[in-house]
Amino acid sequence: MTRQNILITGASSGLGKGMAIEFAKMGRNLALCARRVERLEELKTELQAINPDIKIFIRALDVDDHDQVFKVIQAFADDMGQIDRVIVNAGMGKGASVGTGYFYANKQTAITNFVSALAQCEAAMQIFRSQNAGHLVTISSVSAVRGARRAMTVYAASKAALSSLTEGIRIDVMHTPIKVTTIHPGFIRSEINEKVKKVPFIVDTETGCKAMVKAIEKEVANSFVPTWPWAIFRYIARIAPLSWLAKLS
Structure with a gap:
């Protein structure tokens, strides 16, 4: 089945932008949202140069504004007539070791990567349930498999929560035409890790x-x-000793 109309959150840079480029090459229509609308405008121009035959819709969205998440995703549905796939990609990796004075950074990562992802899943699934069709995709991480230390502690926990949430949704609709996928990327160079050498x-x-x-x-x-x-x-990670996991983060 070809999912022609695809919505991607966090699409202005990194993995969201990269996926948009690949889907444009495949001739898919795109609904793209992110906080930095000026970058979305630049990306739209780039995508139109790649494939002038596709339809591209853009909107500003801060996924931490949960009421706006529902409004923007529904507006894209109105634009496109039907959304065939929603990729919940927006996320962040701020933070530090728990108890070292960076609670608000850790809290922001936890909210964006899980609570705001929940809002996106809720909005997408409302549309898919009404259509009785669609493909929900969440972008988790290999770090969801086990805990991690330092700046990765809350990030890994939030991604584990997202993976669990997605599996629960998958179970809930397993006997319907709605499909649910969790992608766990390994280490891919993007803005979120550009300072890591x-x-x-x-x-x-x-x-x-x-x-x-x-x-x-x-x-x-x-x-x-x-x-x-x-x-x-x-x-391997699921059975590895903590001393081995400590070397990875």
Whole structure:
């Protein structure tokens, strides 16, 4: 099944922008939202140059404004007539070790990555239930598999919560035409980690986004991308001692 009309949150940069480019190459219509609307305007021009035959809609959205999340997603549905896929991508990675004075940064990450993701899922699923069709995609992380230290502690916890939330939604609609997918990216270079110098197995944004889009198109329940080494890492990490996990973060 071709999901022609695709909505991506957090689309102004990083993985959201990269996925938009890949879908534009495939001839899909796009609804793109993010806080920085000027970047969305630039991206729209870039996408139209890639494929002038697709329809592109853009709107400003701060996903932490939960009432606005519902309004914007519904407005995109009105624009497109029908939304076939919503990719809940917006997120952040602020924070530090718990108890070191950075509660508000950790709180912001927790809210954006989970509560605001919940708002996006709620808005998307309302539309999909009314259509009795659609594909919900959440962008989690390989860090959701186990806990992590330092700046990754709350980030990993928020992504674990998002993965669990998505699985619950999947169970809830498993006997309907609505599909639900969780993507767990490994280390992909983007704005969220551009200041991090030493990261194992990291790939560039284009390589990572191509792997993500390929997995999304398959509409599997869970996918760890790129496949090497993250499809294997998920199993090793679950039984690894804490001393080993500490070396990864």
